[in-house]
Amino acid sequence: MSKPAGLVSATIVCLAVSVLFSPLRAPAADAVPAGGPLLSPIFGLPVPDGYREWPLVAVSHRTDNKDELRAILANPAAYKALHGGAIPLPDGSILAKLAWKREPMTEFEGAFRPGVAPRIEFMYKDSKKFPATGGWGFARFVEGKPADEATHKSCFPCHEAKVKDRDFVFTRFAP
Amino acid sequence: MSKPAGLVSATIVCLAVSVLFSPLRAPAADAVPAGGPLLSPIFGLPVPDGYREWPLVAVSHRTDNKDELRAILANPAAYKALHGGAIPLPDGSILAKLAWKREPMTEFEGAFRPGVAPRIEFMYKDSKKFPATGGWGFARFVEGKPADEATHKSCFPCHEAKVKDRDFVFTRFAP
Numbered sequence: 001m002s003k004p005a006g007l008v009s010a011t012i013v014c015l016a017v018s019v020l021f022s023p024l025r026a027p028a029a030d031a032v033p034a035g036g037p038l039l040s041p042i043f044g045l046p047v048p049d050g051y052r053e054w055p056l057v058a059v060s061h062r063t064d065n066k067d068e069l070r071a072i073l074a075n076p077a078a079y080k081a082l083h084g085g086a087i088p089l090p091d092g093s094i095l096a097k098l099a100w101k102r103e104p105m106t107e108f109e110g111a112f113r114p115g116v117a118p119r120i121e122f123m124y125k126d127s128k129k130f131p132a133t134g135g136w137g138f139a140r141f142v143e144g145k146p147a148d149e150a151t152h153k154s155c156f157p158c159h160e161a162k163v164k165d166r167d168f169v170f171t172r173f174a175p
Numbered sequence: 176m177s178k179p180a181g182l183v184s185a186t187i188v189c190l191a192v193s194v195l196f197s198p199l200r201a202p203a204a205d206a207v208p209a210g211g212p213l214l215s216p217i218f219g220l221p222v223p224d225g226y227r228e229w230p231l232v233a234v235s236h237r238t239d240n241k242d243e244l245r246a247i248l249a250n251p252a253a254y255k256a257l258h259g260g261a262i263p264l265p266d267g268s269i270l271a272k273l274a275w276k277r278e279p280m281t282e283f284e285g286a287f288r289p290g291v292a293p294r295i296e297f298m299y300k301d302s303k304k305f306p307a308t309g310g311w312g313f314a315r316f317v318e319g320k321p322a323d324e325a326t327h328k329s330c331f332p333c334h335e336a337k338v339k340d341r342d343f344v345f346t347r348f349a350p
Contacts, residue, residue: 069244
């Protein structure tokens with residue numbers, strides 16, 4: 001028995017709406033806004049496509065001025081280099097640092113899970129484009145928008161002071 | 176100018192040796208030992224191929240009887256389901272739980288990094304094969320070898336008691 005035309009139209013509209021609002025769509029941070037991607041000041045770098053599915057290099061926990069769990073992901077070029085302990089990383093490498101407030105896991109006393117994500121950050125290796133900052137360009141986004149210029153000026157001096165001998169990268173591969 | 180035959184042979188041998196011993200090969204935990212893969216007791220499950228490159232679902236921190244940072248990775252079927260909040264997870268889903276002792280990051284006071292990895296664990300969804308344990312099979316490996324039967328008997332009761340309503344999975348997707 002064929003459906004009446006109205007029911008067919010309603011079904012199509014419902015399908016369209018569920019595709020548009022499906023939780024399987026890329027998270028907002030991945031979306032490129034109208035008018036082109038938002039870029040970090042100084043370095044001019046966007047949120048890289050597909051970063052959330054990149055493999056994990058390592059996790060970390062910062063406790064000094066914040067209580068955050070982190071995950072450092074890497075695009076294939078960077079992952080291959082860090083997995084093999086090969087530094088400096090090749091041009092084209094990108095690292096992503098995801099951070100979340102540490103919050104109690106209600107289902108398991110003494111365990112903590114990711115809470116609010118205050119920012120996402122990226123390091124892009126391009127030795128020709130960024131010679132003054134060890135070949136790295138930096139990008140921090142807060143709620144999908146690039147952080148300000150002062151913030152971006154503060155990235156390299158810390159990496160330079162602490163991990164210059166490891167191509168300015170804190171994270172080591174965690175087997 | 177063509178190379179002498181001896182030099183060409185030597186180059187081929189060097190290339191072959193460097194491929195064989197490249198640090199970019201899969202880590203030891205991925206390797207299948209002679210005689211076939213090692214299997215978990217009760218459930219008969221191996222370390223799945225390529226799990227270390229699976230995408231990240233979330234991180235966690237356990238503090239009750241151990242101080243460990245964890246990362247939960249998922250194969251494509253499980254990642255898609257958890258990313259979309261779709262439970263129960265489909266058959267074929269596999270989750271990997273990596274754990275590391277939390278150790279101070281010497282380069283950055285107040286930050287912690289992954290230390291020794293005391294074990295790796297997996298959950299395999301196969302509702303036909305594992306009907307008595309919510310459709311999940313469990314596998315824990317310590318230094319590349321399966322943990323004992325008593326350990327494997329303890330997995331499901333805890334998942335059942337605490338997260339039965341979430342298809343027995345503690346971890347939620349961390350955006």
